Structures are given as structure tokens and as C-alpha cells.
Amino acid sequence: MILVIKKNSEKRQLDNLISWIKKLGLKINLSTGENSTVLGIVGDTSLVDIDLIRSLDIVESVKRISEPYKKANRKFHPENTIVSVGDAKFGGPHFSVIAGPCSVESEEQIISIAKSVKASGATAIRGGAFKPRTSPYAFQGLRADGIRLLLIAREETKLPIVTEIMSVTHLDLFRDIDIVQVGARNMQNFELLKELGRINKPILLKRGLANTIEEWLMSAEYIMAEGNEQIILCERGIRTFEHYTRNTLDLSAIPLMKELTHLPVIVDPSHASGLSRLVEPLSLAATGVGSDGLIIEVHNNPEKALCDGPQCIRPTQFDTLMKRINVILPLTGKNNIV
Amino acid sequence: MILVIKKNSEKRQLDNLISWIKKLGLKINLSTGENSTVLGIVGDTSLVDIDLIRSLDIVESVKRISEPYKKANRKFHPENTIVSVGDAKFGGPHFSVIAGPCSVESEEQIISIAKSVKASGATAIRGGAFKPRTSPYAFQGLRADGIRLLLIAREETKLPIVTEIMSVTHLDLFRDIDIVQVGARNMQNFELLKELGRINKPILLKRGLANTIEEWLMSAEYIMAEGNEQIILCERGIRTFEHYTRNTLDLSAIPLMKELTHLPVIVDPSHASGLSRLVEPLSLAATGVGSDGLIIEVHNNPEKALCDGPQCIRPTQFDTLMKRINVILPLTGKNNIV
Amino acid sequence: MILVIKKNSEKRQLDNLISWIKKLGLKINLSTGENSTVLGIVGDTSLVDIDLIRSLDIVESVKRISEPYKKANRKFHPENTIVSVGDAKFGGPHFSVIAGPCSVESEEQIISIAKSVKASGATAIRGGAFKPRTSPYAFQGLRADGIRLLLIAREETKLPIVTEIMSVTHLDLFRDIDIVQVGARNMQNFELLKELGRINKPILLKRGLANTIEEWLMSAEYIMAEGNEQIILCERGIRTFEHYTRNTLDLSAIPLMKELTHLPVIVDPSHASGLSRLVEPLSLAATGVGSDGLIIEVHNNPEKALCDGPQCIRPTQFDTLMKRINVILPLTGKNNIV
Amino acid sequence: MILVIKKNSEKRQLDNLISWIKKLGLKINLSTGENSTVLGIVGDTSLVDIDLIRSLDIVESVKRISEPYKKANRKFHPENTIVSVGDAKFGGPHFSVIAGPCSVESEEQIISIAKSVKASGATAIRGGAFKPRTSPYAFQGLRADGIRLLLIAREETKLPIVTEIMSVTHLDLFRDIDIVQVGARNMQNFELLKELGRINKPILLKRGLANTIEEWLMSAEYIMAEGNEQIILCERGIRTFEHYTRNTLDLSAIPLMKELTHLPVIVDPSHASGLSRLVEPLSLAATGVGSDGLIIEVHNNPEKALCDGPQCIRPTQFDTLMKRINVILPLTGKNNIV
Helix, strand or coil: CEEEECCCCCHHHHHHHHHHHHHCCCEEEEEECCCCEEEEEECCHHHCCHHHHHCCCCEEEEECCCCCCCCCECCCCCCCCCEEECCEEEECCECEEEEECCECCCHHHHHHHHHHHHHHCCCEEECECCCCCCCCCCCCCCCHHHHHHHHHHHHHHCCCEEEEECCHHHHHHHCCCCEEEECHHHCCCHHHHHHHCCCCCCEEEECCCCCCHHHHHHHHHHHHHCCCCCEEEEECCECCCCCCCCCECCCCHHHHHHHHECCCEEECHHHHHCCHHHHHHHHHHHHHCCCCEEEEEECCCCCCCCCCCCCCECHHHHHHHHHHHHHHHHHHCCCCCC | CEEEECCCCCHHHHHHHHHHHHHCCCEEEEEECCCCEEEEEECCHHHCCHHHHHCCCCEEEEECCCCCCCCCECCCCCCCCCEEECCEEEECCECEEEEECCECCCHHHHHHHHHHHHHHCCCEEECECCCCCCCCCCCCCCCHHHHHHHHHHHHHHCCCEEEEECCHHHHHHHCCCCEEEECHHHCCCHHHHHHHCCCCCCEEEECCCCCCHHHHHHHHHHHHHCCCCCEEEEECCECCCCCCCCCECCCCHHHHHHHHECCCEEECHHHHHCCHHHHHHHHHHHHHCCCCEEEEEECCCCCCCCCCCCCCECHHHHHHHHHHHHHHHHHHCCCCCC | CEEEECCCCCHHHHHHHHHHHHHCCCEEEEEECCCCEEEEEECCHHHCCHHHHHCCCCEEEEECCCCCCCCCECCCCCCCCCEEECCEEEECCECEEEEECCECCCHHHHHHHHHHHHHHCCCEEECECCCCCCCCCCCCCCCHHHHHHHHHHHHHHCCCEEEEECCHHHHHHHCCCCEEEECHHHCCCHHHHHHHCCCCCCEEEECCCCCCHHHHHHHHHHHHHCCCCCEEEEECCECCCCCCCCCECCCCHHHHHHHHECCCEEECHHHHHCCHHHHHHHHHHHHHHCCCEEEEEECCCCCCCCCCCCCCECHHHHHHHHHHHHHHHHHHCCCCCC | CEEEECCCCCHHHHHHHHHHHHHCCCEEEEEECCCCEEEEEECCHHHCCHHHHHCCCCEEEEECCCCCCCCCECCCCCCCCCEEECCEEEECCECEEEEECCECCCHHHHHHHHHHHHHHCCCEEECECCCCCCCCCCCCCCCHHHHHHHHHHHHHHCCCEEEEECCHHHHHHHCCCCEEEECHHHCCCHHHHHHHCCCCCCEEEECCCCCCHHHHHHHHHHHHHCCCCCEEEEECCECCCCCCCCCECCCCHHHHHHHHECCCEEECHHHHHCCHHHHHHHHHHHHHHCCCEEEEEECCCCCCCCCCCCCCECHHHHHHHHHHHHHHHHHHCCCCCC
């Protein structure tokens, strides 16, 4: 960590800072220039709160040399982590597609979609039981009943199930779920992350609407610090000034994340734009950019099921899409999926 | 709600949409132009998910006429809501300042600061017991012990206590806390909001880092929909491309919020910038723009307590600041505070 | 255009507004509800300044039904516009790659790169002569000399030349340039746009750092309104809170732009991230998302030519990239390029 | 400047980088750690392009120690610069208010407003002659005629005139204008900035919509590098995800700018929000935060002159506002204005 100290700072304040840093067990290199003094801090600086340092009166600016995340850091784990549940494998040469409806609506619906996407090559089923909604007056999902229907769909298809958790208090209901999803709005729900670090199943961690790459990795670190290292990261669009799409899908983040972390990273093209007609072009783009997989909303009758339709594609569209993705996979060193 | 339908849309799709809307109990006015068809939807459109509508293939664009929040809406409650706990009154002609340390550290610390800020005119004490931290390796607060120390400080000063809750599972610990704070990262932790709607004490609801004014009001609505209407909203800075400050304090939001809602709105100048030297200018600005109060971090020894120092000012600075704020208050129709 | 009028607005103010709108030759439909009055304005509303309307005291909100751009609007020109110069064709089934160094440095350099990228399938040469630089102390390009060297490279390769203009006063120097580029910082330099509307050669219009899709199309409209309809739009990344990459490449914008306008849209993967190792993944992504072409920085010796290296790839990397792009093209309905 | 070099970088690449830096006349301190090598570059690093360095393959990250701006830097000019034209003084203990209509419309209009704002304490007159408009179909201002009318208003009131320039080619028309304004969209029109650096009159430099504090100062540096050091900086709102206001006024920037530069910094509350009813609260906030002045739109008949009304206040409102501002000024060390 490099600290630039303001010109004309009081010696007493600088001495206080130095002795505080030394108490944390860190070493200091001091170099004094004409216009500023530079402190190099050596040792495990993940203990140091950078925001705190930055805002001290005598500090002009501060910069980390080593990243604050360790277990998620590729520097210390150069090999790709591969997260597997059944045939769904994420990372390394593997590319997996999770598919299913936005919300679970009925046994017939979830089984029908699950079978259909399995036939097209999907290796896991998604479906919302607990739904995060901006409005308290909007439909909040089938909740416990939705979980039950998902488990029936698993029984029928033998595919693993992915669904979103919204509260620590629902953890018991997720006992038989295969992959627990943390939504964008809960990416920094730290108490939830800690609990998920204590269970033994893969976590699908979505990037928050306005969270940086570093914050995203720090949230993965929260889970890993408690012992659970099976994490699949998922880019789903960030909030920008452009409101023509609901979010701006940050595809540049994928190759960068693959440099910074050994964890698999997938893309959600359905929520990024909120427009079903963008699902195919964004899926092809995500595949080309080097994603380890996709999570796609598919509905058997988007027109009828209005409350689900917008960002969903139909099973036949999904089937065509899988074949197109397959053409691109070898260009990024991935195994074919169909 | 106004929907613009794409030119050349299939009649069947439009008919489906219209019949779906009618099933929700809403009326429709249809007007067909040369380049587009416009649907006006009349009735309680808070039931309609605007994102869903927007993303239907036949919909070119959509616009709400009435806001999706009701209980928080000034249209239906033109009178200012005044939230009171002891001498702390927020809203209408009242301006209150909440002050205290970033984190509770010790009985001596919290009592000393509490007495000092009370002497300067603060009407409530803040102090972090549960601390949301980006890193799992950073100090997470004294937690239950911190709550206990805050209650001792209340005993000593008779001032109400404000502190942040991070999980539904901690609710019991907050039984004797006067004002429960929801932090920016939990603004859309909907399960937490619902629980807070079922208790009978004021909630200080901070704006999320990247949340719009409408989303902020919808989160207030979540609490109010469950029955708790004592909400104090708090602007604390939003995330923008400018990283010179930690966040960009959105002061224009204050007069706009005062138009849209009857709830009191205060400002947190300490977290907005993360720089103690900006606390005074931003406090004067917040007062001038019409805020109903402030929440300020004050520490008795910012230099020693490094882990707290950056955004904190000292009690003597706080005392001077209160006198300066007092000069501005009459310009915005507020009662004096000192 | 739909205007929502505030409840309890003064009748006199509403009458003034209505009579002002009628004077512009527009018709009005008035519908009065319980909580608001809605005005539907019918006619050529591109004459109406939406910001002005929005900010009138009696107006609660306003929404356009028809887009403010006409000549660029696909509604009025459903057929794709194809912009051609020599073998470089953009739009419809055509995909073209423009390649060359960031800055023109010497005759040897530009000719060598030009020949090499031509051999790999590029159909136009790029090279900076006038360089927009944040710092007045940084190298500003070879300027007139750079233009001269570009024309020599054209002579040698017979490929058309693309280079950036930074001021109306340099227009004479661009007499023999084939495609004139408007950089992101000049996207709303309206006086420059008007002049470019009066010349008869293609304009490559980059999206501004923080400009919306609509503003981008309005800038194209500025050029087209003066008579020049040969415009190639270019997405090159927008500014967001994420600073790990220089900009966030907005690939969702490509399929949306293709819906809104008949003009070709290409992508610049080099400037978006500012990192040469992201050029290949972002190029594959841009191809998959449906771009009409790419503009890529290629340098014969990125290591030596430090002032150019960062976002440049080498000719051999470019050659491999072209072959990979070629695999994806048929998936988006494009002709092969190699 | 501090460069962090990636672990396992090729020695040859590092040697190339070091020799290139040395050729620029800079010295290097090299320190090699377990996970990274750190290069400290000492000397005049304003010559080094930080984006270039950042994007070299072997560079993990880079950080400036000294700012890239010199003439605008308070470190090298600790005294406040005071820019004066007639009674209008900006900087140090001086606070000045520039006022006038959005657009110049007629001789009667500009003279009447000018006299009225002068009577309330304004020390300079603003009025748009050349208007930057998003749409080519919108009214573009009276242009040369507008300049002529502004000069008549100066004759009548003896107050200096501020108006916006949009192209280098109009420079002759601005011969008699007192303060030349550069609008947000031209903040990085570098060719225009260079020309303005060669004239001898104050420049009012507005911050770009999406430009950082550092970029803003670099644009001031462009003007100063050519010899003109009379610059007034003007914050007018930045573009964020929040679209309820047209822009987000970044008031935290004011005290930060006052630390970084010796140049005066003023605020434009009219354009920031685009809403006339926010002009007063934002003006009081800007005064409280420590601005050196304001530029406010005032219109004698906002209702009639619809094309001007929205962000304008009336002369009587302006008069009241000036008296309220006056109450706050002593709190920030400023002289009274009325």
C-alpha cells in the first residue's frame, strides 16, 4: 500500500499514523520528496481499511498494491476452480447453461420448461420462488410452494436446481436446493453471505447494480472466508446514465474477472436488458467474450404468462440459441455443449 | 399509465395485452395515430409491473402518470409528517441533528461524546454497533455489546439512540433502540423492510448507493405497507463516475423529495464524502437546501481512534458547526436549534 | 407527446401552455382525471423542446411518443443504409474492419501496418493525425504531416483512409480523406457537425462518453439535416462508476441502435477498455452482438512504440482475430470477410 | 508516479519500460517484493501519459503522486487568484452573482432584465446568443444579433457581459464581450481552448457533463498553458443514473476544487436541475458550501416567454434570493453582496 502524505503535514500526525500502522504488524518504507512524502506499507495490508486511510487529514491519496481479497485471488490460486453439480460444470474448459422461467408458476409449467431446456442442452434449471420486487404491492413469488415445485422438477429431470434466497431466515427451505443464488440487491447483505459461507453447496453470486469488480470479489471473499469456496460469479448488468435498457451489461468485466480470480464467471443476458429480443445477441456476445456459462430465462408461453414474458424467450428460440452458442465456444477454448 | 404500441404490431398480441389489463380491473382508452397506437390505462396502476410492460415485444415505451407509491405520496397526504422521539423532531418546522461516533468503542467513549454533542444541541445519539464492511477481514463492530453501551449512553443523557440493523435475525437486540437505521446496502433488503414495518418505532431509511428517488420511496412504502409510518429518509450520497469523493451527495434530491413525499428527509454529510473537512461545508449546504435535519459523525479523539477518524469531526468543531447551521435555518422556514 | 399536468394547477397557466402549443401548429387532446390532467400533443413534436416543457411549473412529467430524430429514424426509412467507400462497406449484410495505428508516426510505419492489415482482410486504414489529449503537455499528433502520410498509405494500398477531425478550421486538410471521424469529445460540437453535413463524404460518428442513444442519434441528425446522409455510428464505451476499465463498452446498444436507425453501427474495442488484451474478446463479442464492423488499433511494434502500445494489437494477432471473427459472422446474417 | 509491475513479467519488457522512462529525463526507484515489483518515477511526470502506462501488458496498476496540472495547481500558487472585470470579482473574499436570461430575445428584454438584476446586486449580465441545442430543429439563438443586443445592455448598465462561444470561427464576434463562456459540451474542445488561451479576457469554464475534477482542471490548464490565466470554473451538474433532475449538482466538488486550485469556482443552479423552483434552494446550498459566486437565469416574464421559462426565476424572486444569500456569506468568509 502506497500513501502520499500532504506537504507541510504536522510531524506529530505523521508519527501517530506510522506508529498505528506498525501496531498492525506492518512495515514502512518512508521516502521524502520535494512536494510530498510517500509511505510504502509492506505486509498483509488486507487488514487496513483503505477508506479510513484515504480520509485522514494528512493523507493526500492512497493506493493498494496487493488486492484485499485472498481466497478469491488468482495470484494465490492460479488454477481455474471448476464448480460442478451433476452435469452442470462451470469453469476451465466447461461452459454450462442454466435455463428456466422467471417465476415458478405451476407444476405443469416448471416441469414442461425443465424438460424442454434439458432437451436443448441446459444442465441446470432456474426458477424464481422468492422474488425481489421494487413494489410491496407486486407479486412476491410462490415462496415455499415454489421451492417445492422446483424439487419436483428436479425429480423429473435429474437436473440441479438454482433459485434465489432473500433472507437468512429462509435458509432451511433451501436445504435441498443445489445452487443458491444471491441476487444483485443482496450482494452486500453481509450477514447473509456469512451464513452461506457455512453451508456446503455452490453459491451463484450476482454482481450488484452499482458494485465495482473489487467489491464483487470482496463479497465472494465473505463467503469463502467462512469455508465455502464453491462460488459462481454472475454479471447481470450495471446501472449507468443510459436508461434505454434497464441496465448496461458490462461484458468487459468477464475477461478482467478471469484474470483476477480463479472462480468461474457467467452472464445473465435476460436481466441485463430486460428485453427478450436482446437475449440472443447478448448471449452470443457473452460467449465470445469468454464467459463460463449463461443463465437464461425461458418460458413456454411468454404471451399468455404476461407477468413473466418480457425477458423470456421461448423453448424453440432457446434451442436455436444453444446451437449458435455452440459454434462460438471453440474460439474461446471451451468444450461444445450440443 | 400511457403505453405506446409499436406500429405494425399484431392485432392478436394487442388484444391479449388489453384483455390482461382489463382483468386487473383497469380501464383502457385507445387512440390510434399514424405511427403508433397509444393506450391510456386508468385506475390503480400500482398493481402493474412497469418493467414487465416495457419489455413486451409490442410495446414501444411506457410511462406512469401516477406514482407507484401511495402511503409515502404527498398527493394523498399533503400535510408534513413529523417524526418525534423525545426532543428529536424531524419534519415541518423542526430540524434535528443526530450526532455520535462512527463505531461504539467503549462506555467512556460513547458517554463522553453523547454528553458533549447534547451540550451543543444534538437531540439524538448515533453510534455503530453492527458495522457493514466491504471486507470480511475488517472490524465488524462490537455488535450486541455495542447495543448495550448505547443504552447506557441513553440512560446518562436521556437522548434517543439511533443505530443500524443488518439482519432480521438481530431484531430482538433492537428492542430498546429508539430509531432503527437501515443502511444504504440494505435499502432493498425487502424481507428486512417488511419486518421493520411490523414494529412500532421510527426507521431511518438511507438511500441506496445507486437507487433512484422512486426506488427509495418504494422502499419506504414497503415499511409503510406493513403499518409502520414513522420513517425518516436520509440522503447520503450516490455512486457516480467521479471518484475523488467516495460518493456524490445529491442535494437536489432534498427539495424534490419534499415535493413528492410528506415524510421528513435528512442528510448525512459524513458518509457522503468520507472526508471530515467536508462535513462543515456540506452541512451548511444541506441546511440551505431545506433538509429536515442532519446525522453527523463526531469523535472525541479522531487522531487516536484512527479507525474512526476520517469522516468524524471533533466536539468543538461540532459546536461551531451547530451555531453556523442555526444562522441558516430561518431562511428555510425552520425553527432555531441553539 | 404526452404531458401530465399537476393537480390544482392554475387554469390561466394551463391556458397559456395550450395556446402556445397550438401556435406551433400542433393539436391537443385533453383528458382530465381525478389526480391529474393529461395533454396529448399530436403533430410534428420534433419542434418542441422537451426539457423546456418538462420544467414548466405546471407540468408534472412529459413523454415523447415519436422520436425527435427523423432522417436517422428507421421508422421512416425501414431499409438498411449501406455506406461504401471502395471495398469498405458498412451495413446490411456487410461487415468491414478498419485497422491501423493509434497515431501516424512515420511513412515507413503507416505503410507497413496498412499493407499488413490489408493482407488480413481490413478494408480501410485508420491512423490519428490530430490527437485529442487530456493534457496540453502531451503529444498532439503529427497533424498536417500525419494527414500527408495517410494519403501516401492510401496510394500504396488503395484502401480508404479514416482519421479524426478536431476543428472546423482544419476542414481543408481533410479534402482528400475518405471517411472523417468525429471523436467522442466532439459528438456534441454542433458547429462542427453542421459543417460536416455540408461535405460529401462518410462521417464516422463516435458516441460521446456520457451521451445517451437518443443524443447520439440527434447528433447524426445534425449532420443529415444539412444534407450528408452517409454516417457510420461507432460505439466506443461509456463512462460509468466502474474504473477498472477506462470505459464500459455498451454492447446492448448495438441491437437497439439497429432497431432505431437504418444507419450502420460499428464498435471500437480498442478505446473501450484501453487494454490490448481485451481487444480480441471484445471484438468477438461485438461481432456476436450484431455490429456492422469494427475499428481496431494495430501496431507493428507495440513494445517499442510505447506511446501507442497499450490498446494496440500486433499484425499477427490481428490476422488471427480476423479469422475468428469470420466464424461468427454467419450467425448474425453477415457475409464472411476472409 | 508509482507503477506496480506484474509478477512474472518478462525482464526484457521491464527493461524496455525503464529505459523509455529514463529517456524522458525521469529517475526511477525500483523495489522488488514477493508478489510485485514497484517502480517509483521521480521528476516532471506531467509528460507521462498515464493511460498509456496503465495499459502496458506488464503494468498491474499505476498512480500519480503529483497532479498533471501545474499552472492551475494550488500547490505551486497557494494564493487565491481573483478574477475581476469591473465590479464583478470572483475569488478570495469576493462573491459575485452573474444573472440574466437564458437567451437574448430583444433589446427591450435584455435591457429590462439587466437593469433589474443590477438593482438587486448582480455584478455581471449573462444571456445566450449562440445556443447549444441537442436538436438541429430547435432554435439556435439570435447569434451575431444576440451579441449586438448584449453590448447595448452593457452600454446601458455598465455591467460586464458573459456569453457562450461555440466555435473558434466565431471568435471575432466576441471581441467586445467581457467574459467568454465555454459550455459543458465544449469543455474538451481542445482546439477552442487553445485559442482562448491566446486572448486576454476572463474565461468562464463550465464542467463537462461527465468529466472528472482532474479533467476539468486539465482543460483549465490548456487555456493557461497558452498564457491566459484568468479563468473562472463553473460547476453545473454531472450526469448520473438519477434522471429525476436533468443533472446532479456536485456540490462536494466546490470545497475540493478550492483545495486543488487557486482559481475561483462558481455554481450554476439553473442548469443543474433545469427546474426554476430548485434555483433558490440550490443557490443557498452553493453559497453555504463555499462557492465564489453564482450564475443564475432570470427572466422578466417566464410564463409568456415559454422557450425560456423553465429554469428561470423572476426579478422579484431574484431580489429575495440575493438577500438570503447575503445572510449566509459571512459563514464562509465572504464579503456581503447587498
